[in-house]
Amino acid sequence: MTHGWIILAKLMVAVVTAMVTAVIFSLLAVLWFPLDQAATPYIIAQNAAFTATALVFWRRWEKRSLREMGFSPTRIAPSAGDGSMLGLFLIGGTFLWLWLTPWLSVQEMNWSPAIWNRLGLSAVTFFCVAVGEEIFNRGYIQGLLLKRTGPVVAIAGSSFVFALLHMQNPFIAPLPLLNLLLAGILLGCARYVSGNLWYPIGLHLTWNWTQEALSLPVSGLHLSPLHPVTAAETGPDWITGGPFGLEGGLAGTLAILIGIGWILKGHRSQRT
Template sequence: MKSKSSFPIWLKLCLFLVTWFVLLLVFEIISQSLLPQFSEKISPIYKLPVRTVNHLFQLVATLSSIWLFTKYIDKIPFISIGFYTKGKLKEFVSGFFLGAIIMAIAFFLLLSLNEIAFNSYWIHIKSILFSILFFTSVSVLEETLCRGYLLGQLVETSNKYVALVVSSIIFTALHSFNPNMATIPVLNLFLAGILLGITYIYTKNLWFPIALHFSWNFFQGPIFGFEVSGQKFYAVIQQTRFEDNLLNGGSFGFEGSLLATFLMLIVIFGIWRFYERKSISS
């Protein structure tokens, strides 16, 4: 649904980002004051719950910012940014399985090339549940922000491909302070933004990118044992890299590898081709 705002698009997006940062700060203060007992300084055992709880506060701040702007500035329903559910189950399931398949290909290909080694597996139900909650909040937050609102607004006023590139640059910038950042991770984060946004410019729906984002992260870290954007998480599969290089991604994880670059380019082209053909035939 088209925004009814009279604000110039760039001014509105700047005001939105300022509002978002302010609310993030407010909710961070609230989370730190309400949950001092979960401080990471007390015990490493609480690291995952703290990270999860803090991210849930960030999610609330993000959704609140978007709701304020959709209601009072754009004057459109919040759901219209991409949360319509009718007939979208297929898109959600497709996104979920696509992320799982990409990570399975990455793991077994690197295993066959002797880039990584399987050590053991460790199933810990509590950690799996925390991981599901954490990566659900990550995918909903980042997709609602970068695709649902920012890309959705940009598509209204500019070429859809320009809008996709700009939103992907913002998505990359939001990850710029992640550990072990380097040139290939920056490139791959940008391509991830393209991959997650390519369906949105055709469908204006968030269920595919949310499912893909969740599945990509969840299978990458908690299942197959890679770092996720430079960060370590609990993993079912315990693996070891023989050396850090551009094929396995090193300490940034699979997202820092040239293999990830290659796979994302293939999938991006495939999705683009599918929707272009679909638009021509219709």
């Protein structure tokens, strides 16, 4: 078996193991949380499964340190903060741009304590999503490929797996799938340029959470019926993303490409 086939086999085993473990963890969650309750416990359980799989494979199979995976002990807050600000800027800026067009309108603003409590819960949930997906995709998958193939293949490979893991999301279609692939490239560039996982975790967190706060679907999902801003999309789905959220339309494509350009521009500036 050639070296390339060995890597591919490792990736396939890791993905299958993570998915099976996610099913097991979700079934265990049913023991404490009925299926008709909020999806939060199951989302947390699934991402705990992906995190556990990545860490076990990395430490036991690859025998590499957590620092190599991206858990740098330095610049944790600055890197996470930079990523969080970029995610907030990209989603917030795209929302404001659509608001200035006939394609999106703000119907209501509500700042009641109940809404902020739900937003806090959604922040915890999306933090778990960001940690789980980044450790698995950018930590394990990209880290495994980077050592053996270089950054281009590593980022492309982890992005492909990232998109593949969202194939069962509601309202998935060719354009949302393409944008998920591009979002994987955005997060992969963030991991490679920063040299740690803190930057893509921060970016991933605010990318999702800001959409939820603005009442936009996040990859076809809603965590809460309550939002501080209630918006209505009236434009074509291929622009606004429709029921899939911004990642389902060209507005999301533009935001992702701007993010990739920003990260790569900063990387070139650091090298000169």
